[in-house]
Every structure is written in structure tokens, then in C-alpha cells.
Amino acid sequence: MEEGNSIVPHETTxxxxxxxxxxxxxxxxxxxxxxYRTGWADGPAYITQCPIRSKQSYTYRFKVEDQRGTLLWxxxxxxxxASVYGAFIIYPRQPYPFSGSHIQSEIPIILGEWWNDDVDxxxxxMMKTGAGANVSDAYTLNGLPGxxxxxxxxxxxxxxxxxxxxxxxxxxxxxxxxxxFLAVANHTLTVVEVDAxxxxxxxxxxxxxxxxxxxxxxxxADQLSGGEFIIAATPYVTSVFPFNNSTxxxxxxxxxxxxxxxxxxxxxxxxxxxxxxxxxxxxMLDTKFATKFSDSIKSLGSAxxxxxxxxxxxxxxxxxxxxxxxxxxxxxxxxxxxxxxFFASMNNISxxxxxxxxxxxxxxxxxxxxxSLDFPEKPPNRFDFTGVDPVxxxxxxxxxxxxxxxxxGSRLEIVFQGTSFxxxxxxxxxxxxxxxxxxxxxxxxxxxxxxxxxxxxVDPPERNTFAxxxxxxxxxxxxADNPGVWFIHCHLEQHTSWGLAMGxxxxxxxxxxxxxxRPPHDLPQC
Ligand SMILES: [Cu+2]
Numbered sequence: 001m002e003e004g005n006s007i008v009p010h011e012t013t014x015x016x017x018x019x020x021x022x023x024x025x026x027x028x029x030x031x032x033x034x035x036y037r038t039g040w041a042d043g044p045a046y047i048t049q050c051p052i053r054s055k056q057s058y059t060y061r062f063k064v065e066d067q068r069g070t071l072l073w074x075x076x077x078x079x080x081x082a083s084v085y086g087a088f089i090i091y092p093r094q095p096y097p098f099s100g101s102h103i104q105s106e107i108p109i110i111l112g113e114w115w116n117d118d119v120d121x122x123x124x125x126m127m128k129t130g131a132g133a134n135v136s137d138a139y140t141l142n143g144l145p146g147x148x149x150x151x152x153x154x155x156x157x158x159x160x161x162x163x164x165x166x167x168x169x170x171x172x173x174x175x176x177x178x179x180x181f182l183a184v185a186n187h188t189l190t191v192v193e194v195d196a197x198x199x200x201x202x203x204x205x206x207x208x209x210x211x212x213x214x215x216x217x218x219x220x221a222d223q224l225s226g227g228e229f230i231i232a233a234t235p236y237v238t239s240v241f242p243f244n245n246s247t248x249x250x251x252x253x254x255x256x257x258x259x260x261x262x263x264x265x266x267x268x269x270x271x272x273x274x275x276x277x278x279x280x281x282x283x284m285l286d287t288k289f290a291t292k293f294s295d296s297i298k299s300l301g302s303a304x305x306x307x308x309x310x311x312x313x314x315x316x317x318x319x320x321x322x323x324x325x326x327x328x329x330x331x332x333x334x335x336x337x338x339x340x341x342f343f344a345s346m347n348n349i350s351x352x353x354x355x356x357x358x359x360x361x362x363x364x365x366x367x368x369x370x371x372s373l374d375f376p377e378k379p380p381n382r383f384d385f386t387g388v389d390p391v392x393x394x395x396x397x398x399x400x401x402x403x404x405x406x407x408x409g410s411r412l413e414i415v416f417q418g419t420s421f422x423x424x425x426x427x428x429x430x431x432x433x434x435x436x437x438x439x440x441x442x443x444x445x446x447x448x449x450x451x452x453x454x455x456x457x458v459d460p461p462e463r464n465t466f467a468x469x470x471x472x473x474x475x476x477x478x479x480a481d482n483p484g485v486w487f488i489h490c491h492l493e494q495h496t497s498w499g500l501a502m503g504x505x506x507x508x509x510x511x512x513x514x515x516x517x518r519p520p521h522d523l524p525q526c
Pocket of ligand 1: 492
């Protein structure tokens with residue numbers, strides 16, 4: 001798709017017809033697309049629409065305005081996004097703001113996570129027993145796991161390149177439950193864009209990418225013709241839960257017209273590149289690398305692409321992001337830790353999806369029994385958030401469908417505060433309907449007196465998903481200029497299922513052009 005609103009048609013349609021055979025309902029989402037005034041096309045089931053039922057269809061209609069770069073689309077009902085996802089690339093109308101004149105071609109690489117079991121059942125089982133979910137069986141590059149998994153050598157992704165040329169790599173993390181490290185052996189990667197916003201160029205040997213994030217890289221093919229180099233993706237792990245500790249391999253293969261491909265050459269080359277991959281790929285526990293990489297990303301902030309971070313705010317919401325260990329209900333058995341069951345929460349409220357879409361009930365002014373606007377804007381109790389004993393504290397959560405509301409045009413700050421309940425963990429928080437600016441982050445507890453003084457209000461990264469550091473906090477700022485109902489949730493699907501979510505409403509503005517549009521005629525009904 002091409003950026004802009006003068007030459008390409010104003011309206012873009014996306015056929016949201018159900019695409020998976022075993023599901024009886026679904027919905028899809030264009031992750032990171034701002035959906036200005038068109039929350040109806042945003043996608044999350046029971047938040048902005050009812051699921052699309054079997055044999056029904058729903059056409060997502062929206063404009064692409066002032067966005068360009070790499071995004072993704074994915075299913076947003078149950079765990080269907082495990083296999084229902086793809087790249088959503090908005091080609092810029094203007095030349096790239098980096099040396100793009102030598103760019104040969106593009107290589108999209110979508111990182112995925114594969115279960116041999118039906119993922120709907122994996123989620124259902126987890127919710128039934130209260131235990132953690134079964135871990136995935138493989139990571140994939142463009143759907144292919146590569147030679148390190150049983151019988152999968154033929155299912156290996158290969159990108160063909162020519163020596164001396166520069167390529168754009170569009171990396172998308174569509175995995176369900178894992179942040180990933182990615183590296184290309186013997187090559188330097190240059191980050192130029194994250195979440196469809198240009199950045200200052202960053203040279204790195206590897207990247208950390210959280211589920212829901214996208215990272216656009218330049219790669220200069222500066223090795224010799226005929227070379228072959230591993231592209232590897234492996235998890236960045238902060239959880240004490242079991243995880244899939246495997247690695248997906250693909251290959252970057254240099255063309256060589258003088259030497260025809262033969263298997264002996266290929267095997268020898270692959271042995272050599274395996275060594276250099278180990279050198280480039282961070283260790284799975286490397287929080288130091290993840291932090292350094294995350295801190296290196298800054299908005300481009302040029303005259304043409306300014307960084308519009310709010311330097312003042314109208315409202316600050318501080319919310320814990322937490323795992324919880326819930327007492328087992330009477331007469332049930334729970335298979336979580338110590339005979340209890342796992343949940344997750346924000347400000348100690350575990351999000352419950354309502355029976356009908358929140359956006360629709362808001363639009364029709366029928367919120368009763370669907371949602372309430374009393375999401376606490378501060379943690380209900382102050383305590384040493386990241387220093388409490390992981391299991392001996394009372395970790396029961398409450399349940400509800402609670403949102404908060406802001407005026408159109410508000411400059412909003414949200415501080416996500418990790419906790420050590422159950423364990424400290426990195427959580428990729430995702431905001432719908434708006435990009436945000438990551439003005440500050442740190443380990444330990446957020447200090448409302450000291451920490452804001454150290455905010456980056458010049459060129460903070462602008463994103464739609466940010467990995468809140470394990471045992472730490474992140475402060476984001478939002479220009480709340482998109483009227484509607486917007487979901488905020490952890491993009492680790494397991495945590496969303498457990499309730500690590502909430503939402504906010506942006507009221508209509510004074511002008512007709514600042515109001516939520518009417519619902520489309522084919523909006524699915526619950
Ligand atoms: Cu999480």
C-alpha cells in the first residue's frame with residue numbers, strides 16, 4: 001500500500017473475512033494503523049467489534065494518514081493470531097530520509113511462533129486449569145522453522161542477495177509469547193524505522209524485538225559472492241515460566257554465477273556461518289543487551305519528520321502491570337503454582353472482555369453492564385512494586401471491564417510500573433489508536449518527583465508497542481487526538497488472556513472532523 005491521501009484513494013478496504021477453518025469466529029487487526037475516527041476497523045474482539053462469525057464477512061474501511069513503513073496485521077480473537085498474520089507495509093510517497101539510492105530490494109521477515117496443537121485449545125486448557133500455557137514447538141521466519149527442528153531442513157527461509165547491494169529488511173515480530181533477538185551472521189544491521197516511524201540510524205550486530213513491534217533495517221551485502229550466512233531468531237527470556245528455548249534459522253545467500261550451487265559447498269559454508277552466528281546473537285538472558293538496544297532508538301526528529309512529543313501533560317496515569325496468583329475457587333482444582341491459578345492485572349484489576357463491543361455500547365450510550373469508567377489512575381496501594389517477595393504477598397486480583405476517559409486533544413502520560421509479583425518480567429505494552437513517545441524508562445520503582453526530570457522530551461522513540469523493562473517501568477506520552485475506545489494491553493498473548501489489559505476513551509472534539517464516525521452497516525453483531 002502507498003502512503004498518502006492525494007493520489008491513492010482516500011479509502012482503503014481490507015477484507016476481514018474469516019480465514020481459518022476450525023474457528024467459528026474471529027476478527028483481524030491492522031496493528032499500529034492509527035484508525036483515525038474509524039475505531040470500528042481497529043479489530044480487537046469485544047473492544048471495537050463483535051467477532052465475525054462463520055459465513056459472515058466484514059469489510060474494514062479506514063484511511064492511512066501520515067504513516068509510512070512496516071506494520072503488521074493479525075487476528076485479534078483468542079489466540080488465532082498464532083497463524084493468522086502478515087506484513088502491512090505502507091510505501092512512502094517521499095524518498096526515504098536515509099541513503100536509499102542504492103537500495104536493491106526489500107526482504108520482509110515475519111517472526112512467528114508455531115504450535116503443533118490447535119492454539120485455541122492451548123488457550124482454553126490454560127484458562128481451565130489455571131496453569132501456564134503449553135510452550136510453542138518452533139519459532140519461524142516467514143512461516144519456516146529452519147534446519148534446527150526435526151525434519152524441517154526443507155522448510156528453511158532463504159533470502160537471495162547480490163554482493164555490494166543494500167537491502168531493506170522489514171522485521172516483524174508476530175510471535176505470541178516471546179520477545180526475540182535477531183541477528184544476521186557477519187553483517188551489521190542499521191535500524192532506520194520502528195513501528196512505522198523513522199529513527200536516527202543505529203548500527204547494531206543484533207536487535208531485540210517484542211511481539212507487535214516492527215523494525216526496519218538496512219543491510220549492506222558486504223561479503224563475497226557465493227557466501228551464505230545464518231539469519232537467526234531466538235527468544236529473549238525474562239520469565240520464570242517454561243518457554244520454548246529453540247532457535248529459528250534462515251539464510252542470506254549471495255549469488256555467485258561463476259560457481260553453481262552444490263551440496264558440499266553449502267554444507268561447508270553453513271558450518272562456518274554457524275560459528276559467527278553464535279558470536280552475533282545475544283544470550284537468551286541478555287537483559288543488558290536488550291536495554292542498551294532499546295535505549296539506542298530515538299526518533300529521527302527532522303524538519304520533515306518532527307518528533308511531536310508533548311512537553312507538558314494534562315493527565316498522568318500510573319498503572320502497575322502485574323502477574324497474579326489467585327486463590328483457587330472452592331471445589332475446584334487449580335494447576336498453577338502452589339495449587340493456585342495465574343492471572344494478570346493492571347492496577348490490580350484483571351480485564352474481563354464484555355459480552356458486546358465496548359465501542360458500540362459507548363457509541364449507543366449503553367454502557368451499563370458492559371464497562372465502567374473507573375479505572376484507577378494510580379495503584380490502589382503503594383508498596384515496593386519491584387521489591388516484594390514474589391510469592392508470599394497476597395496477590396489476589398479483582399476483575400472488571402474498567403476504562404478511563406480523556407478529553408479530545410489531551411496530552412496524556414501513562415507510567416507502566418512492573419511488579420515482582422510471581423516474578424519480574426519484560427512486558428511489551430501496546431496502545432491502540434495512537435502512537436506514543438517513550439519519554440522515560442528505568443529499573444525499580446518509578447519516582448514521580450525525580451524521574452520526570454530525566455525524561456527525553458527532544459527525540460524519544462515514537463512507537464505503538466514498547467517492552468517495559470523487566471523489574472522496571474516505562475513512561476509514555478500520547479497526544480490523545482483520536483476519538484473512540486482504545487485497548488491497551490500486554491502483547492504477550494498469555495498475559496492478555498490472564499487480564500493484563502485496560503482501555504481508554506477519547507471523547508469527541510468540538511469540530512465535526514474530530515468525532516468518531518458512524519458504525520459501518522456490516523458491523524458484526526454479538
Ligand atoms: Cu505481559
